[in-house]
Amino acid sequence: MGISVHCDIVSAEQSIFSGLVELVVAAGALGDLGIAPGHAPLMTKLNPGPVRVIKQGGEEEIFFVSGGYLEVQPNLVTVLSDSAQRADDVDEAAALEAKKEAERALANQSGDFDYSRAAAQLAEASARLRVVQQLRKKH
Amino acid sequence: MAVGKEIRNQISSIKSTQKITSAMEMVAASKMRKAQDRMSLGKPYAEKIRSVVSHLANATPEYNHLYLQEREIKRVGYIVISTDRGLCGGLNVNLFKKTVKEMKHWHDQGAEVDICAVGQKAISFFKSYGGNVVAALSHLGDEPSAHELIGSVKVMLDAYDEGKIDRLFVVYNQFLNTMTQKPEIAQLLPLQAADEDDLKHHWDYIYEPEAKDLLDGLLTRYVESQVYQGVVENVACEQAARMIAMKSATDNAGEIINELQLVYNKARQAAITQEISEIVGGAAAV
Numbered sequence: 001m002g003i004s005v006h007c008d009i010v011s012a013e014q015s016i017f018s019g020l021v022e023l024v025v026a027a028g029a030l031g032d033l034g035i036a037p038g039h040a041p042l043m044t045k046l047n048p049g050p051v052r053v054i055k056q057g058g059e060e061e062i063f064f065v066s067g068g069y070l071e072v073q074p075n076l077v078t079v080l081s082d083s084a085q086r087a088d089d090v091d092e093a094a095a096l097e098a099k100k101e102a103e104r105a106l107a108n109q110s111g112d113f114d115y116s117r118a119a120a121q122l123a124e125a126s127a128r129l130r131v132v133q134q135l136r137k138k139h
Numbered sequence: 140m141a142v143g144k145e146i147r148n149q150i151s152s153i154k155s156t157q158k159i160t161s162a163m164e165m166v167a168a169s170k171m172r173k174a175q176d177r178m179s180l181g182k183p184y185a186e187k188i189r190s191v192v193s194h195l196a197n198a199t200p201e202y203n204h205l206y207l208q209e210r211e212i213k214r215v216g217y218i219v220i221s222t223d224r225g226l227c228g229g230l231n232v233n234l235f236k237k238t239v240k241e242m243k244h245w246h247d248q249g250a251e252v253d254i255c256a257v258g259q260k261a262i263s264f265f266k267s268y269g270g271n272v273v274a275a276l277s278h279l280g281d282e283p284s285a286h287e288l289i290g291s292v293k294v295m296l297d298a299y300d301e302g303k304i305d306r307l308f309v310v311y312n313q314f315l316n317t318m319t320q321k322p323e324i325a326q327l328l329p330l331q332a333a334d335e336d337d338l339k340h341h342w343d344y345i346y347e348p349e350a351k352d353l354l355d356g357l358l359t360r361y362v363e364s365q366v367y368q369g370v371v372e373n374v375a376c377e378q379a380a381r382m383i384a385m386k387s388a389t390d391n392a393g394e395i396i397n398e399l400q401l402v403y404n405k406a407r408q409a410a411i412t413q414e415i416s417e418i419v420g421g422a423a424a425v
Contacts, residue, residue, distance in 0.1 A: 008183075010184045010187045012184050012285070013184075014180045014183065015184075033347075041198070041342060041343070041345065042344055042345040042346075043195075043344040043357075045348065045356065069191070069360075071191045071344075073194065078187055078191055080184065080188055
């Protein structure tokens with residue numbers, strides 16, 4: 001059993017996960033990053049994507065977050081997400097549909113088109129798909 | 140029989156009032172349960188973001204954000220969260236009393252007060268009391284959404300950014316339990332550091348990306364989440380206070396009905412006795 005750090009994942013709606021972990025892997029604004037116990041204090045923005053935690057004992061769990069913030073203290077990791085889901089709850093069909101919808105919106109732009117919004121939607125849908133694929137790889 | 144007609148009318152009107160208050164009590168009870176659930180679901184996020192931000196206030200950042208600096212106080216801002224509807228006991232009154240006391244305190248120190256009123260009761264209170272209301276928001280309903288709040292919160296944040304206000308507070312009712320709600324004033328800006336001894340040494344986060352962008356987003360999110368949590372908590376308080384107020388109204392109505400019933404029975408008995416004695420007296424005279 002390796003050393004561990006306490007990790008909390010909360011979303012605006014509820015608390016998703018709380019417990020001791022050996023590693024947290026999240027999609028930061030500047031690329032994916034892994035946090036092991038004893039990491040230097042860090043604060044970063046999260047992109048929509050999976051947050052993978054390896055719990056004490058080696059069991060792995062994947063969560064989906066649609067953006068948020070990650071705070072690292074030497075003995076505490078906190079993920080403040082806008083909305084988080086357990087990966088098992090992510091619906092692949094719905095994610096695919098949302099991705100197609102966003103791509104379509106980006107493709108035929110009209111005058112009063114909100115580009116940044118559609119791009120954000122696309123990013124979120126792709127992130128959901130990534131989570132589903134990662135989960136499938138695991139099983 | 141003509142005796143006690145007024146009393147009978149009074150009893151029946153109180154009975155119908157009692158029906159209404161007991162129905163309101165039950166409605167408030169069921170709404171309170173839902174509001175309490177919503178409040179407890181949002182709590183972990185609000186608490187976590189508060190602890191993250193207080194860590195931040197303890198840090199010695201490379202970039203000194205506006206929200207972390209103490210300024211000389213010339214004008215303060217209050218976000219006052221009240222209910223939309225009345226009939227909830229002293230909930231709003233206690234809240235306003237506390238706010239007014241604080242406002243007086245600032246006035247004595249020569250500082251002006253700006254108010255952002257949330258809820259119909261706050262709007263009408265500050266209209267009659269006076270006070271510089273810069274933003275108002277009402278009819279959030281039982282399920283307030285964060286989107287609706289952002290606009291009025293932004294008014295206050297912009298005022299803070301521009302240096303129009305030097306401190307920002309949020310005033311709401313804290314839900315202690317069903318019987319007790321406590322008016323609470325919490326300082327939002329500038330941030331207050333937590334008293335954690337192990338964080339006292341000089342340190343800073345590694346920021347990804349730039350500290351400025353990150354802190355702007357995070358601190359705005361922080362203020363919004365605290366105000367949102369305040370609103371949600373206030374809704375739970377409103378329903379709890381209404382439930383208690385309506386319960387005591389129902390009980391009081393029952394008491395009054397009993398008293399009136401007693402008076403009515405006595406009057407009726409007196410009338411009957413009088414009639415009998417008249418008949419007896421008449422018979423004796425014949």
